[in-house]
Amino acid sequence: MEAMKRVTMWSPPLEVLAPYVRDGLEANYAQVDVEVVDCPDLRTLGCASPGIGGSTVLLEVGGEPCAHNPRYRHVTFDMAKMASDCGQSDGSVFGAGMAYPGVLEGHCGEVIATLQAGGVNRSKVARVGRQRECIVEHYASTRHSGLSNLFVSEGRPGPVLKVSVERRTGSESSFTQALRKSLQGHPDIGAAGARQVGMGGVFVIEAGQIRSHVMPDYECIAHKYYDTETEEVVSDFLQFYEHMGPDLLCLAVFWTGDPTGGKLHLRESGEHTHFFHMGELNQAGHYHYDVSPDTIRYTGYFNVAAELVRIGDIYAELERQSKQNDEGR
Numbered sequence: 001m002e003a004m005k006r007v008t009m010w011s012p013p014l015e016v017l018a019p020y021v022r023d024g025l026e027a028n029y030a031q032v033d034v035e036v037v038d039c040p041d042l043r044t045l046g047c048a049s050p051g052i053g054g055s056t057v058l059l060e061v062g063g064e065p066c067a068h069n070p071r072y073r074h075v076t077f078d079m080a081k082m083a084s085d086c087g088q089s090d091g092s093v094f095g096a097g098m099a100y101p102g103v104l105e106g107h108c109g110e111v112i113a114t115l116q117a118g119g120v121n122r123s124k125v126a127r128v129g130r131q132r133e134c135i136v137e138h139y140a141s142t143r144h145s146g147l148s149n150l151f152v153s154e155g156r157p158g159p160v161l162k163v164s165v166e167r168r169t170g171s172e173s174s175f176t177q178a179l180r181k182s183l184q185g186h187p188d189i190g191a192a193g194a195r196q197v198g199m200g201g202v203f204v205i206e207a208g209q210i211r212s213h214v215m216p217d218y219e220c221i222a223h224k225y226y227d228t229e230t231e232e233v234v235s236d237f238l239q240f241y242e243h244m245g246p247d248l249l250c251l252a253v254f255w256t257g258d259p260t261g262g263k264l265h266l267r268e269s270g271e272h273t274h275f276f277h278m279g280e281l282n283q284a285g286h287y288h289y290d291v292s293p294d295t296i297r298y299t300g301y302f303n304v305a306a307e308l309v310r311i312g313d314i315y316a317e318l319e320r321q322s323k324q325n326d327e328g329r
Contacts, residue, residue, distance in 0.1 A: 004085060004311050007259050009058065010188075010195035011304040014161045017183060017197070021163065024182020028170030032163075039160040039301055042202055046249045046278055048114045048122040049092035054154025057086050058198035058255060058305035059095075060266055063314040067098050067146030067215075068226040068233065076100050077312060080117040080142040083152050086309055091117050092155025094251045095200065096274035096286065097148030098215065099125050103141040108215045110285045111144050112251060112274040116155060124276045126284035128216040128239045136276060136284040149253040149272035151200025151305065160301040163203070168296050173289035175203065175298050176271040180254045189256050198255035198308055203300025204278070205248040208292040212275070213238040214285040231318065242291060244283040250275040250300075252287075259308065265315035 014036045022034040039051040059082060066072045083091040093116075099109035109127035125139040163179070172178045183197050184190040216239045225237035254271035258264050276284035290296040 004309060005264060005313070007264070007308050009198045009259060009305050009308050011056070011197070011306045014159055014304065017186065017304070018161060020186045021161065021179065021182045024185050025163070025165055025178060028168060028172050028178050029165040030167035030169050032165050034161065034163050036159050037162045039157045041157070042301070045202060045204065046114070046122060046276070047094065047202060048116050048120045049155030051155055051157035052092070052151065052153050052160065052200060052202070052301070052303045053158030054156040055088060056200070056303055056305045056307070057088070057152040058200065058253060058308045059086065059148070059150040059152055060264065060308070060310050061097070061150065062147035062312045063265065064147065064233070065231045065314045065318065066312070069228045069231065071228070072314060073145065075312065076102070076143050076145050077148065078143050079113060079115065079148070079150065082311055083117040086152050088152050088154065089117060090119065091152050093117060093150055093152050094202070095148060095150035095253045096251065096272040097144040097150065098146035099127065099139065100141060100143045100145045103143065106217070108217050110214050110274055111139055111148070112276045112284055113148070113150060114251060115142060117142070124284055126214045126276070128214050128220070132239055134214055134241055134282050134285065136282045149267060151253050153303070160201070160303050162299070162301055164299045166297040168290060168293035173293070175290070176252050176254050176273050176287070179302070180256060180270055183256050196255060196257045196259040198305035199302050200253045200305060201300050201302030203250045203252060203298050205245045205250065205275070206297045206299055207246050208290055208296030209243040209245040210248070210290050211240065211242055211288040212244050212285040213240045213288065241285065247278045248275045248283065249278050250287055255308070264308070264310045265313055
């Protein structure tokens with residue numbers, strides 16, 4: 001696959017972004033508090049590193065064909081190595097990715113990553129059991145399959161954007177999408193050729209419940225769900241769970257747009273968030289949105305990415321193969 005690509009993101013002082021985040025969220029939640037604070041020790045929440053500061057990088061890895069097309073399912077990525085390739089051999093890594101079946105006795109699943117490259121690994125994985133129940137386990141490996149969206153930093157304490165919201169009144173039921181759309185309200189962000197902002201952060205669902213999913217094992221999907229010609233999902237296949245929460249720790253990555261105008265083939269949703277229960281409940285997976293607007297309450301801590309790094313761009317590889325095939329005709 002194509003080599004690593006690196007581009008600069010707009011990373012203004014958090015004080016510049018705070019008013020736009022506040023204004024956007026006030027249109028969606030009854031109570032909103034946004035301020036720049038010193039990052040608390042995130043290890044007390046369940047993270048591997050105390051903070052999310054220092055040499056910040058937004059990392060996009062792989063893509064849907066690597067996760068679903070049998071031709072590419074063998075492709076794996078090592079989070080510690082990728083951090084090192086970004087210049088962070090001891091860096092902090094957190095975010096969302098697809099589990100590597102090779103370390104799960106063949107099972108698929110959702111990786112909730114929080115680790116220090118070459119050090120502490122407090123990551124977890126959610127997978128689907130025989131009765132379609134959610135199973136949550138420690139994920140000791142640094143290797144994942146398919147795809148991921150990660151935030152890499154030195155893991156240092158420092159300024160963060162603290163965001164607290166309560167009681168959803170608007171139509172945007174995803175907290176991360178609400179944050180993303182709030183940032184897009186900045187006059188210099190989002191338009192074609194404009195600056196783009198990427199952020200990573202940790203937030204806690206303190207009250208309320210959410211909808212989520214976990215990727216089931218391939219052999220448990222009895223129907224054709226992926227078109228290998230168009231490289232797209234054509235039928236539902238995920239195992240969904242309603243009403244997980246509260247007390248969920250969410251690890252999120254999101255961005256306002258592709259600073260290259262689409263050449264990096266970034267995840268279309270513009271965000272990727274995985275979570276696990278902060279206690280002992282078997283609740284973890286991919287966060288979608290809240291299902292309890294009257295009681296939902298989030299508190300999170302976020303930082304901007306100075307750089308975006310694209311690794312394993314499967315879409316660029318497919319374009320290259322298609323061009324070679326056309327030239328060979």
